[in-house]
Amino acid sequence: MDTVDRLIALDRQHVWHPYSAMPNPLPVFAVRAAKGVRLELEDGRSLIDGISSWWTCIHGYSHPRLNQAAQRQIEKMSHVMFGGLTHRPAVELAQKLIEITPEPLQHVFFSDSGSVAVEVAMKMAVQYWHNRALPHKHKFLTLRSGYHGDTFAAMSVCDPVNGMHPLFNGLLAKQYFADAPQIRFDQPWQERDIASFEALLKAHHQQIAAAIFEPVVQNAGGVRFYHPEYVRRASELCKQYNVLLILDEIATGFGRCGKLFACEYAGISPDIMCVGKALSGGFMSLAATLTTTHISKTFASGEAGVFMHGPTFMGNPLACAVALENLRLLESYDWPAKIAAIEAQLKAELAICRSLKAVKDVRVLGAIGAIELHQPVDMARVQPQFVDRGVWLRPFGRLLYTMPPYIIEPHELRQVTAAMYEVAALL
Numbered sequence: 001m002d003t004v005d006r007l008i009a010l011d012r013q014h015v016w017h018p019y020s021a022m023p024n025p026l027p028v029f030a031v032r033a034a035k036g037v038r039l040e041l042e043d044g045r046s047l048i049d050g051i052s053s054w055w056t057c058i059h060g061y062s063h064p065r066l067n068q069a070a071q072r073q074i075e076k077m078s079h080v081m082f083g084g085l086t087h088r089p090a091v092e093l094a095q096k097l098i099e100i101t102p103e104p105l106q107h108v109f110f111s112d113s114g115s116v117a118v119e120v121a122m123k124m125a126v127q128y129w130h131n132r133a134l135p136h137k138h139k140f141l142t143l144r145s146g147y148h149g150d151t152f153a154a155m156s157v158c159d160p161v162n163g164m165h166p167l168f169n170g171l172l173a174k175q176y177f178a179d180a181p182q183i184r185f186d187q188p189w190q191e192r193d194i195a196s197f198e199a200l201l202k203a204h205h206q207q208i209a210a211a212i213f214e215p216v217v218q219n220a221g222g223v224r225f226y227h228p229e230y231v232r233r234a235s236e237l238c239k240q241y242n243v244l245l246i247l248d249e250i251a252t253g254f255g256r257c258g259k260l261f262a263c264e265y266a267g268i269s270p271d272i273m274c275v276g277k278a279l280s281g282g283f284m285s286l287a288a289t290l291t292t293t294h295i296s297k298t299f300a301s302g303e304a305g306v307f308m309h310g311p312t313f314m315g316n317p318l319a320c321a322v323a324l325e326n327l328r329l330l331e332s333y334d335w336p337a338k339i340a341a342i343e344a345q346l347k348a349e350l351a352i353c354r355s356l357k358a359v360k361d362v363r364v365l366g367a368i369g370a371i372e373l374h375q376p377v378d379m380a381r382v383q384p385q386f387v388d389r390g391v392w393l394r395p396f397g398r399l400l401y402t403m404p405p406y407i408i409e410p411h412e413l414r415q416v417t418a419a420m421y422e423v424a425a426l427l
């Protein structure tokens with residue numbers, strides 16, 4: 001491979017990127033290496049990654065502790081099958097996850113991506129009711145503006161508009177959609193916000209296996225921060241109507257919103273929880289679905305006698321070893337103080353964006369800062385404007401947002417927020 005131009009030309013010809021078209025995809029930038037908060041491009045430019053490679057690399061790239069954990073594990077084995085075999089990395093990571101998640105969650109099912117963790121959660125819920133001789137409970141209740149992944153079951157509970165349901169009409173299971181929560185994180189709670197959720201439960205609980213949603217922050221569905229009381233009330237209603245609660249903490253988990261898990265804001269524990277994204281610190285693809293003993297113990301007596309799922313690369317030792325080190329790393333410093341500092345800086349520095357005519361709203365929670373625009377952004381135009389300012393961001397829809405690595409320094413975050421202001425000012 002010779003020049004950077006040729007690399008990009010070949011990429012454009014053959015390589016399909018996320019949410020893009022062939023054969024004339026949106027522009028891409030070639031990365032040569034990444035270290036700390038920085039991406040180093042093939043053309044020599046250096047960018048501060050303001051979205052942590054889709055919210056994953058919370059401790060930055062090429063962290064020495066994660067690299068060492070991977071190297072140590074490679075010397076032993078990078079992968080073995082998980083059927084009939086087990087290993088220290090998976091067992092120790094499971095123990096760690098059980099220790100840091102709410103107490104009722106006692107069992108961990110590993111998988112290789114968030115979407116699959118959601119599929120597993122949904123299958124678990126359906127099979128649970130099957131085990132309890134209530135097989136007609138196989139529908140799901142979810143929230144508008146949600147996002148849970150790109151596979152078919154996950155897509156069925158994504159927002160029907162953003163999730164492009166009409167495209168797969170007939171293939172997607174029909175689920176129940178409550179109105180998206182409207183009361184914001186810091187506004188006074190009003191009971192009417194939960195009315196649509198409650199009405200759907202009341203009318204259809206006999207068909208519903210579980211409610212599934214992202215607690216407190218709907219991320220890919222529009223970076224919406226909503227009231228924790230919604231989560232608490234939803235949890236209460238699920239119990240009342242004999243419906244399981246699945247919380248998708250794939251984006252919110254591991255400190256991003258200021259608590260280790262967003263459900264802590266509501267003081268509740270789900271029946272099933274999905275984690276992914278930041279689990280391995282962005283090092284490798286790894287996800288997990290956690291559940292309670294109450295759920296798991298019904299499986300042995302059910303018709304199948306087992307839970308019917310088992311990915312080939314389940315519990316990959318290399319990914320588990322790195323994830324375990326990532327969680328130890330997270331525990332090794334005062335991350336809540338770091339998130340609080342990022343939050344305070346984002347609030348202070350993004351506030352002036354409110355005065356821009358293209359801007360509809362500015363909001364910040366934990367290490368998430370979003371500028372909502374009146375009009376959708378033209379990615380092909382906006383992306384290079386960020387790159388020109390030495391910053392990597394990936395706006396979508398009407399949102400310019402940042403979810404920086406926790407290790408970002410104030411002067412680096414300052415460069416990100418300045419770029420957000422400048423780009424929004426050009427709109």
Ligand SMILES: *Cc1c(COP(=O)(O)O)cnc(C)c1O
Nearest residue numbers: 113114115147148149248250251
């Ligand atoms: C990213 C995401 C997923 C899907 O995870 P993948 O690893 O992309 O399959 C599911 N749920 C939420 C809340 C997410 O943010």
